[in-house]
Amino acid sequence: MTTTNETESDASTAAQSGSAFLRISAEKVSRLMDIVGELSLSVSETINSSDLQNLELDEFEKSAHRLKMIVREIQDVSAELRQVEVGEVFRRMRRMIRELERQTNKKINLVLVGEETEIDKVVVDRLYEPLVHVVRNSADHGLESTADRMASGKPEMGTITLSAAQVGGDIHIIVEDDGRGLNRERILAKARERGLFGVNDEPPDEQLWQVIFQPGFSTAETVTNISGRGVGMDVLNNTMKELRGRISIQSTLGVGAKVTLSIPLTLAFLDSLVMRVGNRLYATPIDVVSEIFRPEDEQIIPIAADNGSEMVKVRETFVPICRLQKFYDEPFENSHNLSEQIIIVFHTSKGLVGLPVDEIFDQQQVVMKPLPDQISCIRAGLGCALLGTGEVAIVLNCEQLVSGTN
DSSP, X not given: OOOHHHHHHHHHHHHHHTOOOXXXXXXXXXXXXXXXXXXXXXXXHHHTOGGGTTOOOHHHHHHHHHHXXXXXXXXXXXHHHTEEETHHHHTTHHHHHHHHHHHHTOEEEEEEEOTTOEEEHHHHHHHHHHHHHHXXXXXXXXXXXXXXXXXXXXXXXXXXXXXXXXXXXXXXXEEXXXXXXXXXXXXXXXXXXXXXXXXXXOOOHHHHGGGGGSTTOOOOSSOOSSSOSSOHHHHXXXXXXXXXXXXXXXXXXXXXXXXXXXXXXXXXXXXXXEEEETTEEEEEEGGGEEEEEOOOGGGEEEEETTTTEEEEEETTEEEEBOOHHHHTTOOOOTTSOGGGSEEEEEEETTEEEEEEESEEEEEEEEEEEOOOGGGTTOTTEEEEEEOTTSOEEEEEOHHHXXXXXX
């Protein structure tokens, strides 16, 4: 039995060790992050004020640099306040696995790795439903029946591994199973049937797997209450776009499949590259930039005179060009030769794409905001970036720019 003196002693020890936690509402933390964002903008506006141009202010430059570093640290710390362990989502999958075992008559072992990995609570709140679809697909389509597994020399219990790890500024969430893998022939046949590929096209696996994210795409012969309607992966794809994330799939027939979700650690601030095309400003996440260069004439390859399609040769790779004016169906003449512009090459799930720009500003961390209602339907727009100069740049979704190269 614990005595009163022992209880008081324990409480005193806890207080002295500073191990107590504060419960703070997510709304208050989000409000703090908004204020920090406004602080960052105000500091940038002050430092970049036109009133300070052409003045010799050596001490001011030092103080300004220090101030920017402090604000950056405040941004990082405030972003950490809104982070929670991803295990909160992972552990909710256990009950679903037990239900899937009952519905599919399969034996399933769910392995959780990296539950302590922290991620923005806004992301966690959006992550559960897409993960449910991926795990259901693994259990229903990926894992074989017990009899089929034993016949192929596999353990009778199938394994689904759900793992998380921080890689740079991203969180990688991986769903991996040791099932049958994706059926290339069946997926390709369905894709050809829907006109996504020609009869003689043989796309590489990386490109082919992307078709399963098309709305309504499914190779299931029957629809069950678990999967087969062709909506789950579409939901996943849309959610990942909204979270500025990327999806990659690896599969080996008869061995299993792995789905990797790469999601920014925080959605509030974005390390970006800011650029100008015409009189408009755009920004892209810095981690999707492959390289930047000004092309020589011999690197430029017109491939279709009728619609003005272009490519640039980067070493031994041909990179399709997306001109934003054409992408947005604006009046445009090829008055600017590519050799007069700067090419930014982005890596996407569909390959490389080159974007010609007139000017590049330095890399900077910007405050991300959703697109206002009036411009929320901007094609390939992830949001808007509030710059230190007081200007606003459209943050581009480079995955969608690939469609502008056709």
